Amino acid sequence: MQQLSILGATGSIGQSTLDVVSRHPNKFKIVGLSAHKNIDILVAQAKQFDAQYIVVSDESLFTDAKNKVQQAGLTCEVLSGNEGLCQIASLDSVDSVMAAIVGAAGLLPTLSAVKAGKKVMLANKEALVMCGEIFVNEVNRSGAQLLPIDSEHNAIFQCLPADYEYGNIAASGIAKILLTGSGGPFLTTPLNHFENITPEQACAHPNWDMGRKISVDSATMMNKGLEFIEAKWLFGVACEDIDIVLHPQSIIHSMVQYTDGSVLAQLGNPDMRTPIAHCLSYPKRIDSGVSHLDFNRLADFTFTKPDFERYPNLQTAIEACKAGQYATTALNAANEVSVAAFLDGRIRFTDIASINQAVTDSVPAQKLADVEAILALDAEARSLAQQYLLRSAS
Ligand code: NAD
Ligand code: MG
8 A cells, every 4th residue: 555645635636636546445545635725625635535644734724624623523633834744745654745735835845755755746846946956966865756747747757768867868869858838728819918818717728627826827838937947857858958849739748759750759638637647656557537538539739839929938937947046946936926916916917927037037146055045045036026016016
């Protein structure tokens, strides 16, 4: 039995993970589950999966959570805050951790799982964007197994040779990593409509059902930018080794192009339960609940190049990736602030990219030696973003 903790159990990835787990009661046992605010769902999950620990990361809800656990007649231990998250990520009894918190809040608990040498299934791409080198060094030091949940990176992982040598694509005869993206809901929207895009429109992704932050990131293509940076760190490749290909149907989830002309792709219906099941039982395959592709009913596949005028965030992210860690840390922080402000109706859709660019440009080049330095720059970039935000909103 694989003993599992899920950080961010109540979110889209967390719930999809529990859906796969529920199909294999003899393979997986839930140890710990976390939620930030949604205690009702968390307690219901704890009951269904007989969790030993639940963590409510918003500490102000700790007493409420304890009361609800008691009312439900459960015996699980209730923990709170970042400390609680780090605890369920690193318990001796835990084999695997699903890192599915959204944003920078996931960094410390995910690192805690890495430091404890767990199998870490990474959905929380922001953690790697914020501190890629430190993260990868910790994986190497602790012997943790890092498996990519993000569908593109999971696809690339599946298309790499089994003896792939981190950081040496030439040795594996690889020419390019082809990172695919759908282009989101505004692929063909006239550019002069972008100012008036609403949060509801931005969150209505044509192919994927996701949390609100990543949905907006997909609409601005910041998501693909974050994934570009994520790919650099996960596979140890240079920025020049990654090409972005728009594929609006989201059936191909990414590809690896080899020097001999071969291209390996991973295909499937767009449903995160496939990469989740792949990581949960890696290297074996299990049923994920996802319906199989029917090649008699597939629409045509199309491919185009991303247009930076339509997706300025994508260009900012690629340039930040080339500039270095400080730039991607600052960009990630700015983006969390600007997306939250957009979702709250405080700024326009087009302000997201302007704020992100302005913050990234304002942060001087610097070396970030440790996680403390990363978190300090994250805080500085958030405060800069707040200042630009006030200007955009006025
Ligand atoms: P979501 O918003 O649906 O869920 C987020 C989870 O994190 C929830 O359980 C929430 O309680 C928790 N959370 C939110 N704020 C928190 C905080 N401050 N501290 C601790 N916990 C907090 O998000 P999601 O769509 O499931 O995405 C989760 C992560 O997975 C993101 O990093 C996203 O980029 C990545 N991802 C998601 C998808 C997808 O299809 N949804 C695909 C690829 C990657
Ligand atoms: Mg993705």
